[in-house]
Amino acid sequence: MEGKGQRFERETVITFNEEEAEAVIWTASETIYRRLIKRLGRAYLAEDGERHAVFKFPNEFISLPRLKAQKSLTPTQRANLASRLSRSPQNVGEKRQSGVSVTKPETDNGLTTG
Numbered sequence: 576m577e578g579k580g581q582r583f584e585r586e587t588v589i590t591f592n593e594e595e596a597e598a599v600i601w602t603a604s605e606t607i608y609r610r611l612i613k614r615l616g617r618a619y620l621a622e623d624g625e626r627h628a629v630f631k632f633p634n635e636f637i638s639l640p641r642l643k644a645q646k647s648l649t650p651t652q653r654a655n656l657a658s659r660l661s662r663s664p665q666n667v668g669e670k671r672q673s674g675v676s677v678t679k680p681e682t683d684n685g686l687t688t689g
Contacts, residue, residue: 576628578605591634598637600630 578585580603587607591598599621602608608628612620615632622629648656 576605576608576623577625578603578608579626589637591637596634597631598634600632601627602630603627 585602585604587600587602587604589598589600600607600611602611603626611628611630615630615636619630619632620628621631
């Protein structure tokens with residue numbers, strides 16, 4: 576496959592749904608073609624035309640990014656965070672406690688859990 580034509584016309588279309596077990600990627604982009612060959616291999620290359628390529632593979636291969644939740648800090652939390660971040664230079668090299676605490680497991684009717 577060779578990417579021809581104007582750059583904005585070299586599109587890539589990803590198609591998958593919940594009913595079918597197979598996803599399809601149609602691309603006219605040589606860059607995307609090379610990436611897919613590198614990641615999927617030629618085993619999933621269904622069609623390799625002069626100006627486009629089609630890849631078919633299981634839906635499980637697709638992983639969509641998730642949005643990270645934005646943290647809302649209260650003024651007290653913000654002040655605590657700022658004080659932790661503004662450590663004095665003489666304390667930077669010192670070893671500190673890890674902040675991990677070990678506690679005895681709670682008991683239920685005299686039986687320990689764990």
